[in-house]
Amino acid sequence: MSVMKRLSMIFKSKANKALDKMEDPRETLDYSYQRQLELLQKVRRGVADVATSRKRVELQITGLEKTAQRYEDQGRKALSVGREDLAREALQRRSNLQAQMADLKVQHDNLQAEEEKLTTASQRLQAKVDAFRTKKETIKATYTAAEAQTRINEAFSGISEEMGDVGLAIQRAEDKTAQMQARAGAIDELLASGALDDFTGTRGDDIQAELDRMGGGMDVELELARMKAELGQGPAPRSAIEQGQQQAQPQPQQHGQSNTQQLRQPGEGA
């Protein structure tokens, strides 16, 4: 029984060391009970920490999904205005984001599994601590050294082993959570800087800027055509379209001003 035996020997020797520390076994029982309560608190904190990390990863995944959707919309818009190069760039960025999301989802599943395990361990430990308290009080009430020593050893070994097991589970969960938090922190920074999918530091909004620059003229053109169709004026005259394309250039008389003048009543001040 190599591995199994050796592991159980390690647990037993730890329990025996703790028992040997105290001369009066009743003191050991009380001391052990206090440690159990402390461990229970630690387990509960551990569960909360893992849950917090899991929620954080969930928020990040949601954030990345929104960004990926934005790139997809930009790709579609770029294609609709004949800019295949921009569309390709947007879809490439979306693809990079999807890889990040897949990675985060694996991390999320790991954290969820850890959380479930710790929750189970916490419930099990709680039941054992309750049982230990009852046994401890019974032993103390009927204590005589010769009679009680065996029962004390059994109860103590049982709970000590459980504590070791749960303590190890907590330690492993803390390690995994710490790694995850470091990673989550890095992703948060990249998300905030907009450089998540482009580690050269180029801002991710240049596609949008380009689309906006092009979109101004195109949108005006489309809107004019729509209005003319509504008014039954047939196809828009060429000069009007050209005027729409030149919206960004300064005009001798601003569009807003001419409207205001048209709305002014005779006798009104300027």
Added chain:
Amino acid sequence: MIVRIMGEGQVQISAEDIAVLNELDNELEAAIEVGDEPVFRTKLHALLDKVRQVGKALPDDSLEPSELILPPADASIEEVREMLGDQGLIPG
């Protein structure tokens, strides 16, 4: 005989099942010695599956010491090595 699977709890197994577990345990130890992670993982899971299959779970509030203790299913070969070392990973 009481066996603990770390992170899962304790199970009661009968004496006639011990021989099979012994064999699997020896194979697990061999994998740890040569440092073969894939074989280690396979052997560990085989051993744990067998214990779960033949064992009967103890109630949560029992305070029985285990005669045998097994590493958790997701333990790495390195973690098990550390557990078996002088210091061990087990706190306190």
